[in-house]
Amino acid sequence: MAGTELLLSMVEARLARNGDGSNMESRDKTHQELEKIEKQVARMQQAAAPDENTQREIRLLNDRLQALRKDMSSSHYKAWEKTELARHPQRPYLLDYIERIFTDWSEIHGDRGFADDPAIIGGMARFHGEEVMIVGHQKARDTKQKVYRNFGMPNPEGYRKAMRVMKIAEKFGRPLFSFVDTPGAYPGLGAEERGQAEAIAHNLREMARLQIPIVTTITGEGGSGGALAIAIADRVLMMENSIYSVISPEGCASIMWRDPTKKALAAQAMRITAEDLKELGCIDGIVPEPEGGAHVDHEAAAALLDSSLQKHLAELKKGTIKEMVGTRYTKFRNMAQFFTGED
Amino acid sequence: MTWFKRQAGELDTSGERKVRTEGLWVKCDTCRQIIWKKDLEENLNVCPKCDRHFRIDARTRLAQLLDDNEYEVSDSNLTSTDPLKFVDLKAYSARLKQAQADTGLKDAVINARGRLNGRTVVVSSMEYAFIGGSMGAVVGEAITRAIEQATETRVPIVIVSASGGARMMEGVISLMQLAKISAALACLDEARVPFISILTDPTTGGVTASFAMLGDLNIAEPGALIGFAGPRVIEQTIRQKLPQGFQRSEFLLEHGMLDAVVHRRQLKSYISRALEFMDQSSVVGRQTSA
Numbered sequence: 154m155a156g157t158e159l160l161l162s163m164v165e166a167r168l169a170r171n172g173d174g175s176n177m178e179s180r181d182k183t184h185q186e187l188e189k190i191e192k193q194v195a196r197m198q199q200a201a202a203p204d205e206n207t208q209r210e211i212r213l214l215n216d217r218l219q220a221l222r223k224d225m226s227s228s229h230y231k232a233w234e235k236t237e238l239a240r241h242p243q244r245p246y247l248l249d250y251i252e253r254i255f256t257d258w259s260e261i262h263g264d265r266g267f268a269d270d271p272a273i274i275g276g277m278a279r280f281h282g283e284e285v286m287i288v289g290h291q292k293a294r295d296t297k298q299k300v301y302r303n304f305g306m307p308n309p310e311g312y313r314k315a316m317r318v319m320k321i322a323e324k325f326g327r328p329l330f331s332f333v334d335t336p337g338a339y340p341g342l343g344a345e346e347r348g349q350a351e352a353i354a355h356n357l358r359e360m361a362r363l364q365i366p367i368v369t370t371i372t373g374e375g376g377s378g379g380a381l382a383i384a385i386a387d388r389v390l391m392m393e394n395s396i397y398s399v400i401s402p403e404g405c406a407s408i409m410w411r412d413p414t415k416k417a418l419a420a421q422a423m424r425i426t427a428e429d430l431k432e433l434g435c436i437d438g439i440v441p442e443p444e445g446g447a448h449v450d451h452e453a454a455a456a457l458l459d460s461s462l463q464k465h466l467a468e469l470k471k472g473t474i475k476e477m478v479g480t481r482y483t484k485f486r487n488m489a490q491f492f493t494g495e496d
Numbered sequence: 497m498t499w500f501k502r503q504a505g506e507l508d509t510s511g512e513r514k515v516r517t518e519g520l521w522v523k524c525d526t527c528r529q530i531i532w533k534k535d536l537e538e539n540l541n542v543c544p545k546c547d548r549h550f551r552i553d554a555r556t557r558l559a560q561l562l563d564d565n566e567y568e569v570s571d572s573n574l575t576s577t578d579p580l581k582f583v584d585l586k587a588y589s590a591r592l593k594q595a596q597a598d599t600g601l602k603d604a605v606i607n608a609r610g611r612l613n614g615r616t617v618v619v620s621s622m623e624y625a626f627i628g629g630s631m632g633a634v635v636g637e638a639i640t641r642a643i644e645q646a647t648e649t650r651v652p653i654v655i656v657s658a659s660g661g662a663r664m665m666e667g668v669i670s671l672m673q674l675a676k677i678s679a680a681l682a683c684l685d686e687a688r689v690p691f692i693s694i695l696t697d698p699t700t701g702g703v704t705a706s707f708a709m710l711g712d713l714n715i716a717e718p719g720a721l722i723g724f725a726g727p728r729v730i731e732q733t734i735r736q737k738l739p740q741g742f743q744r745s746e747f748l749l750e751h752g753m754l755d756a757v758v759h760r761r762q763l764k765s766y767i768s769r770a771l772e773f774m775d776q777s778s779v780v781g782r783q784t785s786a
Contacts, residue, residue, distance in 0.1 A: 338705075338724065338725075339733075340724070340725030340729045340730050340733050341730065341733060341734055342730060342734055342738065342742070344724070344725075345723050345724060345725065345730065345742070345743060346751050347751070348709075348751070348752075348753050349705070349724040349725070350704035350705040350708075350709050350723065350724040351709040351753060353705040353706075353724070354678065354704070354705050354706050354707070354708075354709040354710050355709075355710070357674055357675060357678035357679075357705075357706055358678040358679070358681050358682045358685070358710055359682070361675070361678055361679035361682045362679075362682045362686070377662075377671060377702075378671070378674060378701075378702055378705040378706075378724075381671060381674055381675060382705075385675055385678075385679070397668055397671075398667060398668055398671070399662045399664060399666075399667055399668055399670055399671040399702070400662075400664055405664055408664065409584035409585065409664060409665075410584055410585060411585075419584075422580065422582055422583065422584065422667075423580065423582075423664075423667040423668070424580050424667055424668065425667070425668065429668075430668060433579065433668065433669065435668055435669070435672050482679050482682075482683070485672070485675045485676050485679045486640070486676060486679060486680065488672050488675070488676060489579075489633055489636070489668075489669040489670075489672035489673065489676070490633060490637060491576065491577045491578075491579035491633040491666070491669055492574045492575055492576055492577060492633050492634045492637055493574075493575050493577055494573035494574050494575045494602065495573065495574075
């Protein structure tokens with residue numbers, strides 16, 4: 154008991170000193186320690202004699218644990234810390250979610266023009282028994298796979314494949330789920346030669362009038378045009394610890410501050426968190442994540458996402474397709490209007 | 497110890513004898529020729545020696561495209577409200593004020609309605625001198641309104657792009673303008689109203705990745721920088737020097753991204769010819785809805 158209490162006090166002291174942890178490693182370490190303490194307390198509870206004193210002390214320990222957990226929960230995280238969470242290497246990627254939320258996944262490849270881009274995946278699946286189409290960015294964990302997936306940065310053929318997949322869904326009247334997790338569209342020589350800008354622009358226009366329900370979720374990084382190109386939807390949701398911005402914090406810092414180390418400042422200034430975007434009226438909802446972030450518990454994160462998707466799809470299916478597309482147009486037409494002065 | 501000593505008193509440099517040559521001559525960066533500014537202006541701001549197309553401001557552009565320099569301006573009072581209260585090395589609000597004072601515009605675009613070789617058109621002309629022609633909420637709204645005006649009145653629209661892309665100081669707000677404009681273009685497309693996109697030096701980032709590439713015809717001026725990512729970003733990503741002429745109009749034409757590269761002198765007649773082709777009133781066998 155004394156050992157447990159000492160450990161707990163140490164964690165408390167460190168948190169008091171560092172806030173909620175100035176970097177990701179220290180936060181992860183704290184999480185691990187808290188888990189360890191929880192286990193010890195649980196074991197004590199089982200082993201302890203049911204006398205008053207011990208019970209009370211265990212209760213006290215539990216209260217302190219709860220308070221710490223709350224402190225750690227992400228409502229306190231600032232924009233840069235969210236950025237780190239959104240990019241966390243253990244964060245679930247699209248295939249992790251597909252495996253947990255959908256059944257009968259069947260992938261569709263290629264843009265019919267140049268190549269198949271592994272940075273964007275698309276395919277047919279069933280969502281609680283219903284036929285749906287999925288499209289989204291795919292990142293990877295080990296180096297070889299990362300290179301294969303190009304770090305989730307699509308080339309033009311990725312966006313053209315996405316559009317082809319969406320058109321199939323439209324033709325057969327299936328709802329579309331899109332998932333966004335990309336640092337941005339790939340800024341490479343070949344990408345420019347093959348019309349990266351045109352591929353994105355084309356998607357923006359066509360998604361605006363796609364005659365099927367579309368639900369987009371930003372699951373990690375929403376990197377500028379490369380994200381938007383598959384995110385013109387009836388419902389745009391953001392996971393609690395995801396970000397969505399016009400340029401990466403590093404990019405913004407090096408252009409506006411001429412100093413890439415000002416990334417945290419830039420992240421804060423650009424207002425890139427889910428809460429910020431909700432406030433600015435640029436998204437429709439926030440999907441909660443398990444305590445500590447989606448990387449802590451993939452199953453729980455997928456379950457939370459699942460119920461959000463179910464809710465929004467059910468709402469969309471209430472009206473006619475024509476009304477829905479009209480509402481989608483009006484939403485984007487009236488979005489982000491921050492100006493004064495009429496003629 | 498010096499051998500000679502200057503007599504008391506500073507040299508007088510404030511005298512009237514100073515000949516002012518500044519601003520009268522312009523050096524062409526391509527052919528290194530020194531050109532008299534007036535000659536350059538008379539030649540539509542194209543170098544008479546090497547045909548380099550100098551950047552021109554939005555008003556000059558409108559004067560070159562519209563008959564008799566006569567047009568009606570709309571949406572000219574829209575001003576950004578600085579939604580993020582963005583401050584980097586300088587406050588965005590201060591940058592806006594500076595740009596407004598420098599250009600006499602409220603933001604980086606002018607919407608005009610006038611005649612192009614006798615045919616009524618709506619023209620949105622972007623102003624590069626206004627914070628790099630960047631697109632924030634005002635530019636997004638103004639261009640959307642121009643598109644809507646074209647759709648409603650069934651008048652062709654010409655958008656002249658000159659922009660570094662989305663305006664960073666408005667963050668995700670500026671990103672959403674891409675979505676807004678593209679959605680409006682979907683309606684324009686369905687109404688079969690012609691849209692000619694003119695890409696001038698430079699057209700990059702979010703502007704290229706939305707309306708600039710969505711014209712029924714995409715036309716560029718010679719030698720214009722056009723791309724999605726800027727050349728410096730690409731160089732840093734791939735860690736090699738970019739080939740000569742990369743991301744220039746001619747390069748894009750070669751790669752199938754443009755319909756034509758047209759000299760400034762022929763631009764008006766080229767647009768006029770295309771609009772004749774697209775004119776729906778002469779289409780046989782299909783009723784055009786009013």
